[in-house]
Amino acid sequence: MYAKLPQGHKKGQLVMNDYHGFGRIILTIIVAMCLRIIPWPIAVAGINPDWVLLTLIYWTLAVPERVGVFHAWTVGLLTDALTGRLFGQYALAYSLVIYFCLILHKRLRQFPLPQQSVFIFLCLLLTQLLLFWLKNIQTPTQFHVSFWLPVVTGTLCWPLVYTALRFVRLARFTK
């Protein structure tokens, strides 16, 4: 339907991009979920960053009109099911983070990558803190310092995720 619009038409292109967009969003989230549960070697498994959240944050910043708190909540619920958590842990954390991203997305887009990374660091820290707190309520356990390592690696991975997903978003796959 949208493909019928003239190629040079600016608005038509935008719509076309959006039309393709949702499939790509879902695809990237599926890839992120796979990365999440791949059996990494033990050394890597401890620092495996939260790919799903990074992907969600990217899409919220890029297309805030398409990805919102509800999507984040749904994806969080699926992540809960995927990783065998109590229902609602990731849903709660993701929707909170995405809410902040939505509020600040205009400002964040202007930031250079290092500055964005600082914000990402805070987001990941918030998520991990929430998870830590919820887990502690269920069963009080001691946590090693390495519990916080995914936050650091996630921050370091952000430029990578950003560039990769930017490529996915802007790439035009011609048939």
Place this chain on the structure above:
Amino acid sequence: MAIIASVALLVTEYRSHRLDPLRATTSFLVDPLKYLVDLPTTLIEQTVDSVSSYTALKQENDRLRQEQFIDKTRLLKFDALEKENIHLRALLENSFKLGEQVLVAELLSINMAPYENIVVVNKGTRFGVHPKQPVLDANGVVGQVFRSLPLSSEIMLITDPNHAIPVQVNRNGLLTIAVGSGQLNKLNLPFLSNNADIRPGDLLITSGLGGTFPPGYPVGIVDDFTPMSDKPFANITATPKSMLDRNRELLIVWSDSTPIPLATPQASKEKATETHSDDQSAKSGVTQAPKEEQAGTVRDDKSAGSGFVREAPTGAQEGTARDE
């Protein structure tokens, strides 16, 4: 909104089992991902199988045949011994093992969360798997089913920090509890005093207390015993017998024990033969009950209340083997 919804979900699931249908539904969406991630490993294994040479296969075949021969010879006296055991237990008014049904499940090579020793296998509620079922491998106890989903189930290993298993020292019957340490090669025995009769090399077996694990299966071997003179309990560690980080096939067990009543020798003889045939037709206490009342005996409910409901797993027939 989202926050309220998630908190509501959290509280509901923490408190009750009412969300199980929801989890089953979402698992249908998510489980294909688990199989997708597992796919490369399976493919590699299959390729290795298909390209491995004839001689290698022949060698393996020979080795397995030899092992089977030895095992069969060992089992020759097993029937007689089992019957004798049933008789002896009848005299003691004790329960006996009815034989177990097992289901072979294969590990999915995925990693759910770091710092938790939980693994996922490819058999779920569709095969009749239910939570709290014991899981074994060829060497010993692996863990128990923690959560069963339609297409897969999560198994908590005995080394998980949140897992504890009632054990017994095989040498002298000393009862204690083995708690997971979080490392795959270590169990802790935190509740034994400094003068406990336990030493490195002792075999730990399941004691059957608690009702989840059937008694008599090897759990681990004590490898360190350090008395702590300033503390009430000693520092004891053990190594699990099962190869937790190496095997890909696990056995999920349906076990059931039925009490044998104290009876006159003649009656007990009759009963023993009868229960044995019952055993084969897989109907446990049902046909037995009237006879018991006739003999005027007391039913020992300790083991009957162990929480096991025997359900024949539907559709699992080809994968099961009877182990009597």
